Amino acid sequence: MRRTLRTFLLPSLLVFLASCSHSCSGITARQEALLPALRTAWVNVKLDVERGIDSGRTTDRLDESQGALLRTQLANFDAAVTEGIPAKIAAAPWAPLRAEAEEGITYRVNQGQIGTGVASSLRERLRNFTEAVNKFLARR
Amino acid sequence: MDIKTQLIDLFKNAAAETGQQLRFDSANLAAYTAERAAWLATLAGQPGFDEAMIAERDNALLRAGIAAVDNADALDNRIVGIVTTVLSVGATALKDLGGPPATPSE
Numbered sequence: 001m002r003r004t005l006r007t008f009l010l011p012s013l014l015v016f017l018a019s020c021s022h023s024c025s026g027i028t029a030r031q032e033a034l035l036p037a038l039r040t041a042w043v044n045v046k047l048d049v050e051r052g053i054d055s056g057r058t059t060d061r062l063d064e065s066q067g068a069l070l071r072t073q074l075a076n077f078d079a080a081v082t083e084g085i086p087a088k089i090a091a092a093p094w095a096p097l098r099a100e101a102e103e104g105i106t107y108r109v110n111q112g113q114i115g116t117g118v119a120s121s122l123r124e125r126l127r128n129f130t131e132a133v134n135k136f137l138a139r140r
Numbered sequence: 141m142d143i144k145t146q147l148i149d150l151f152k153n154a155a156a157e158t159g160q161q162l163r164f165d166s167a168n169l170a171a172y173t174a175e176r177a178a179w180l181a182t183l184a185g186q187p188g189f190d191e192a193m194i195a196e197r198d199n200a201l202l203r204a205g206i207a208a209v210d211n212a213d214a215l216d217n218r219i220v221g222i223v224t225t226v227l228s229v230g231a232t233a234l235k236d237l238g239g240p241p242a243t244p245s246e
Contacts, residue, residue: 029212037205041198115186128202
């Protein structure tokens with residue numbers, strides 16, 4: 001029995017303790033690496049979303065109530081990213097805001113405010129931001 | 141081979157695999173950043189070029205964050221796998237210890 005303790009149970013306990021300290025590395029990486037990147041990008045992605053909503057109102061693609069709803073969703077998402085709490089980010093829908101950001105980029109290309117290549121970079125950022133949000137929420 | 145040796149081997153293999161994965165991701169990230177920098181160079185003179193520069197900085201940051209999470213998740217999964225293996229081996233060993241003593245006829 002002592003031999004069993006020495007050869008199996010004690011190493012198992014050490015492994016278990018090691019796993020306790022390391023199994024949360026995914027969560028730590030989300031908080032310490034991904035969240036700061038999300039917040040940095042969000043400052044500029046948020047501008048794309050705002051421009052999309054503004055262009056929607058300008059072109060009558062969105063009526064007043066739709067515009068107001070999107071601004072509320074934007075404020076909720078903004079607060080959620082600032083707080084960095086996954087449950088709050090999950091509760092604030094990103095998909096409609098992303099659609100507005102896309103619309104805003106297209107509108108600005110059509111208006112000649114940005115070139116098509118620049119628009120491609122902004123869309124790449126939207127793709128990366130969306131992937132980062134999904135990754136952030138994948139393990140809560 | 142005793143369990144202690146098996147454990148050490150498992151950890152050695154896991155560390156080697158994780159190291160390879162990290163090197164692979166670093167190379168991928170460097171390649172991505174180089175690709176985006178080359179793309180950015182083609183945009184000089186376009187309206188909104190400054191915005192493209194900021195967007196590409198954000199892209200590099202986001203890809204680095206995503207890679208960090210992928211690596212951490214892979215490490216977590218590996219450790220969970222090791223613990224599961226060790227515990228299942230241990231459960232079998234304990235079950236054998238708790239069984240009836242062997243009779244001479246066996």
